[in-house]
Structure formats: C-alpha cells, structure tokens
Amino acid sequence: MVQIYNNMDEIxxxxxxxxxxxxxxxxLVPVIETIIEFLNDTVPLIDDINISIKDSTSKIPQATxxxxxxxxxxxxxxxxxxxxxxxxxxxxxxxxxxxxxxxNKYSENSFKLKRLHKLVExxxxxxxxxxxLNDKSQSDDLGNILELIKKIEESTNKITxxxxxxxxxxxxxxxxxxxxxNIHQQLTNMLVSLNNNEDTGNVNNxxxxxEHFDAKASYIKPQNSQDDVDEIVxxxxxxxxxxxxxxLFS
Amino acid sequence: MKKVILVADDSxxxxxxxxxxxxxxxxxxxxxxxxxxxxxxxxxxxxxxIITDLNMPNLDGFELIKAIRExxxxxxxxxxxxxxxxxxxxxxxxxxxxxxxxLIKPFDPKRVQYEVSKYxx
Numbered sequence: 541m542v543q544i545y546n547n548m549d550e551i552x553x554x555x556x557x558x559x560x561x562x563x564x565x566x567x568l569v570p571v572i573e574t575i576i577e578f579l580n581d582t583v584p585l586i587d588d589i590n591i592s593i594k595d596s597t598s599k600i601p602q603a604t605x606x607x608x609x610x611x612x613x614x615x616x617x618x619x620x621x622x623x624x625x626x627x628x629x630x631x632x633x634x635x636x637x638x639x640x641x642x643x644n645k646y647s648e649n650s651f652k653l654k655r656l657h658k659l660v661e662x663x664x665x666x667x668x669x670x671x672x673l674n675d676k677s678q679s680d681d682l683g684n685i686l687e688l689i690k691k692i693e694e695s696t697n698k699i700t701x702x703x704x705x706x707x708x709x710x711x712x713x714x715x716x717x718x719x720x721x722n723i724h725q726q727l728t729n730m731l732v733s734l735n736n737n738e739d740t741g742n743v744n745n746x747x748x749x750x751e752h753f754d755a756k757a758s759y760i761k762p763q764n765s766q767d768d769v770d771e772i773v774x775x776x777x778x779x780x781x782x783x784x785x786x787x788l789f790s
Numbered sequence: 791m792k793k794v795i796l797v798a799d800d801s802x803x804x805x806x807x808x809x810x811x812x813x814x815x816x817x818x819x820x821x822x823x824x825x826x827x828x829x830x831x832x833x834x835x836x837x838x839x840i841i842t843d844l845n846m847p848n849l850d851g852f853e854l855i856k857a858i859r860e861x862x863x864x865x866x867x868x869x870x871x872x873x874x875x876x877x878x879x880x881x882x883x884x885x886x887x888x889x890x891x892x893l894i895k896p897f898d899p900k901r902v903q904y905e906v907s908k909y910x911x
Binding site for chain 1: 800803807810874875882885892895897899901
C-alpha cells in the first residue's frame with residue numbers, strides 16, 4: 541500500500557513537471573515563431589548578398605581588362621611619340637652635318653676670295669670683294685642655326701625623359717590590378733563558402749602569381765633620386781667619384 | 791665593329807628609350823622583354839654589356855644577374871641595373887648579386903651613356 545502511494549506521488553511529481561514543461565513550451569512557441577519568421581526574411585537577403593557578390597566578382601576581370609587596355613593604349617601612344625622623336629633627332633643630325641658642310645664650304649670660299657683679292661686690280665671689283673670678305677652674317681647665321689639645333693636636341697632629350705612617366709604609371713596600374721585581383725580571389729573564396737563548394741559559374745579564382753611591378757614607382761626628377769643611389773653604390777663598390785658624376789650634369 | 795649591348799626590360803617604352811640613347815652613341819642594341827629571353831639570347835650572341843630591369847616576369851633581374859655570374863662564359867660582362875626600385879636593400883642586393891652599376895628610373899639618357907662608356911670605352 542505504501543509502495544502504491546509512493547508511486548502515485550512520483551507520478552504526480554512527473555505530471556507537474558510535464559505541466560511546467562508545457563507551460564514553458566507555450567511561452568516558447570511565439571519566440572520560435574519569431575525566429576522562423578526572421579529566418580524566412582533573412583534567407584532571401586542572404587541570397588541577394590550571394591547574387592550581389594557573384595555579380596561583383598564577375599565584373600572584376602572586366603575592370604582589370606579596362607586597366608590593361610588603358611595601359612596598352614598609353615604604351616602604344618608613347619612608343620609612337622618616341623618613334624617621332626627618334627625621327628626628329630635623325631633629321632636634326634642630318635641637318636647638323638649639312639650645316640657643318642656648308643660652313644666648311646663658306647671657309648673655302650672665303651679663302652678663294654682672299655686669293656682673288658690679291659689678283660684683282662680693278663678698284664670697283666676690289667670694293668665688292670672687300671664687302672664680301674667683311675660680311676660675316678652668313679657664317680653667324682650658320683652658327684646660330686647650329687645652336688638652335690642643339691637646343692632642339694636638348695628639348696627632344698627632355699621629351700624622352702618625360703615620357704618615362706608612362707613606365708611609372710604602367711607599374712602603378714599593374715599594382716592596382718594586382719590589388720583588384722586579390723579582392724577578386726577573396727570574393728571568389730567567399731562565394732565558394734556560401735555555396736557550399738558548389739560551382740560558382742565562370743568566376744576565375746586563379747590569381748596570377750609573381751609580381752613584376754614596383755607598386756612604389758614614382759616619377760621624380762632623375763638626378764635627385766640617382767644621387768641617393770650613387771651614394772650607396774659608391775659605398776659598396778667605391779668605383780666612381782661623385783665629382784665625376786656632378787661634372788657630367790653641371 | 792660596333793659593341794653590342796643587351797637591354798632586358800618588360801616595358802617596351804623603356805626598351806625603346808634605352809635603345810634610342812645607346813644607338814645614338816654608336817652601339818648595337820639587342821632587346822629582351824624579360825630575364826628569360828635575355829638568358830636565352832646570351833649563348834647565341836656575343837654581348838659586351840647588359841642593362842637590366844629588376845621587376846620582370848618569368849625571370850627577374852636578380853635571377854638573371856645570378857645566372858650570368860654563374861656562367862663561366864658570361865661572368866665578366868658588365869651589368870648595369872636600371873630599375874625604379876630605390877630601396878637600399880634592393881640596391882645592395884643587386885650589387886651583391888654582381889651588378890656593376892645601378893641606375894634609377896626615370897633616368898637621364900646622358901647618365902646611361904656615361905655608365906656604358908665607363909665599361910666600353
């Protein structure tokens with residue numbers, strides 16, 4: 541009898557535990573409903589994020605292509621300008637040779653005029669010969685033209701120097717491209733994770749290895765930065781005096 | 791006979807700049823678009839001097855210099871580095887690998903001609 545009583549007591553305890561559990565469950569249901577509602581709202585959002593990442597990722601190669609196109613176009617233009625500068629320089633060299641030749645001819649003619657001066661006795665003819673011998677304007681003009689050619693050569697030299705900016709910008713653009721491709725790879729990895737390693741379409745997740753650009757390349761006047769380099773080179777190799785180099789650029 | 795200079799640089803404009811100023815000084819210029827092409831050209835042609843960039847695809851300038859210095863036939867060819875890298879460690883590394891001179895980009899063509907004349911005149 542005592543045993544039955546104890547069992548009843550135990551059953552009553554268990555029932556009251558069960559009642560509390562149902563009561564707690566009743567309170568929990570709206571919370572679970574809210575969570576389910578929240579998840580229902582979030583899933584399409586995650587899908588949207590997924591699509592957006594996929595979209596951005598697929599557009600990145602297009603951006604790098606555009607940067608490469610800009611690079612190629614400036615490279616082509618620079619090469620064309622350089623070809624023209626090369627042509628101008630060749631023509632200037634030819635002009636210099638021609639003027640030197642004319643100058644020599646002029647000296648020869650002066651010498652002949654002097655000889656003729658000694659042979660002529662006619663006063664009128666002597667007067668004309670004196671005028672011709674004293675007229676240095678032709679020689680001066682040739683000298684001036686040669687000086688002008690030298691100045692044009694210096695300017696073409698400066699043009700080639702300035703055009704090196706193309707190489708510097710090209711390296712900087714390559715650095716930007718490399719950064720973009722890094723982001724591309726990160727996004728691709730994220731996409732793979734989001735899709736549980738499913739196929740992510742035609743997104744290329746291969747990143748080109750090996751950098752062959754200087755991201756810090758900058759266009760500064762050559763002599764300034766070269767002086768610092770020379771100091772290190774001279775310290776290490778001790779083969780050229782700074783005096784010699786300064787003399788070259790003075 | 792004209793002295794032959796090999797210019798290794800991945801930038802076509804720099805190759806042109808350098809060739810341009812060297813040809814004006816009376817040298818024959820060979821060009822290579824990276825270290826690998828330069829290394830492949832060396833056994834085929836007699837070269838008197840090499841001007842090389844450091845950042846190049848396939849085989850960079852450091853590796854090219856190393857390969858040249860390790861080759862009995864080419865180990866004495868003067869090498870001038872022409873690079874935009876101006877950090878002390880790059881300069882020292884280049885010289886330690888066996889370069890004879892180090893020029894920085896952008897460069898003055900007169901300076902390139904001067905460096906070349908130090909070894910070829």
